[in-house]
Amino acid sequence: MQRGWAWLRDGLALWLRNPALLTFAAFGYLLALLVVSMFPFVGQAIASLLMPVLSLGVLNACRAVDAGRKVGPDVLFSGFKGNLPELIKIGGLYLVASFAVLFLTTLVDGGTLMRVMTGGKIDEAAAAEPALTVSLIVALVLSTPVMMAYWFAPLLAGWWKLPAAKALFFSFYACLRNWRPFLAYSIALAVFGALLPGLIVGVIGMVSPTLATLLSVPVPLVLVPVVFASFYVNAREVFGLPGDVLATAVPGDTPPEDHPGDAG
Numbered sequence: 001m002q003r004g005w006a007w008l009r010d011g012l013a014l015w016l017r018n019p020a021l022l023t024f025a026a027f028g029y030l031l032a033l034l035v036v037s038m039f040p041f042v043g044q045a046i047a048s049l050l051m052p053v054l055s056l057g058v059l060n061a062c063r064a065v066d067a068g069r070k071v072g073p074d075v076l077f078s079g080f081k082g083n084l085p086e087l088i089k090i091g092g093l094y095l096v097a098s099f100a101v102l103f104l105t106t107l108v109d110g111g112t113l114m115r116v117m118t119g120g121k122i123d124e125a126a127a128a129e130p131a132l133t134v135s136l137i138v139a140l141v142l143s144t145p146v147m148m149a150y151w152f153a154p155l156l157a158g159w160w161k162l163p164a165a166k167a168l169f170f171s172f173y174a175c176l177r178n179w180r181p182f183l184a185y186s187i188a189l190a191v192f193g194a195l196l197p198g199l200i201v202g203v204i205g206m207v208s209p210t211l212a213t214l215l216s217v218p219v220p221l222v223l224v225p226v227v228f229a230s231f232y233v234n235a236r237e238v239f240g241l242p243g244d245v246l247a248t249a250v251p252g253d254t255p256p257e258d259h260p261g262d263a264g
Contacts, residue, residue: 003237004184008192011230018065019225021073025061026225028076029054048098049091052154053079056087059155062232063241079158086157089164094150101142109135148175155235159242174238185234193223 015022032054037047056079064071079087102114109131112122152171156162162170175182197219205212 002181002184004181004186004234005188007181007185007230007234007237008188008226010233011226011228014062014065014229014233015222015226021061021065021071021075022225022229023221024073025058025076026228027221028073029058029228030224032076045095048095049088051094052087052090052150052157053084055079056154056158058228059158059232059235062229066232066236079154083157083161086162086164086167087154090150090153090157090167093164093168094146097146097149098143101139101146104142105135105139108138113139145172148172151175152235152239156239178238181234185230189227189230193227197223 033047033051036050037043039046054076057076060078061071061075064075102117105113109129112127112129112132113135114120115122149168149172152174153164153167156167156170157164160167201212201216201219204215
C-alpha cells in the first residue's frame, strides 16, 4: 500500500528530469482531445476512439525520459505507429461501456445525469433532486470496473501488442490484484492533487487575492504532467517494461502463468 503513495512522488521525480517535454505531452494530449471533440456530432466519439492512441504517446514520452533518451514533441503521436487498430478498439469499447453506465443511470434519475454529461442543460429544480445524487453514486460504482479495465489497456496493446479484449482483461486483473496500492494512490491524488493546492491557494487568497490568482496559474502546469508521469510509474511497477521480467500481479509477486509477456 505504501507504493501507492510513492507513485505520485516518483512521478514528480520523473517530471523534474524533463519538465518541458512531459508538460508538452500532457497538455498536448488534453488539447488534441479538446479540439477533436469540438467537431459537431462525431467529435466526442472520435475523441474517445483516439484517447488510447494519444495516451500511449504520453506514456512513450515518460518512458523515453525514464530511459534517458532524447525525443521530440512528435512523440505525442507515436501511438499511431503501433497496433493502431487495437488501440482504436479499446477506445470504442471504453466509449460503449461509458454510455452503458450513463444509460443505466437513467433508470435512477430519468436521464438527468445523461443530459448533463452529453452537454444538455437542466434546471435548478432537477439539479437539486436527490435522485441526481443517487445517480452520481451509481455512476461512480458502475464506472469503476470500466476504468480498471481501461487503465493499463493502451500500454498493453501498444507495448506488448495485445489484442484489445486481452489488454482490457489484464488491465482489470492487475488493478484488482493491486487494489491496496491503488486505494492509497487515489487518496494521494485527492490530497496532493486537489485538497492541498486548494487549501494553500484559499489561505493565500484571504491575505492577497492577486497572489492567489497568480499561484493558481502555474499549479496545473505542474500537477497535470506529474499525474500523467505517475500513471507511467505505476504501470512500470505493476507490469515492468517490454523486455523486463514482468510482475502483473502484486509488485514482487509471482506473475500469472498467462501474462502479457507471453501473449501473442
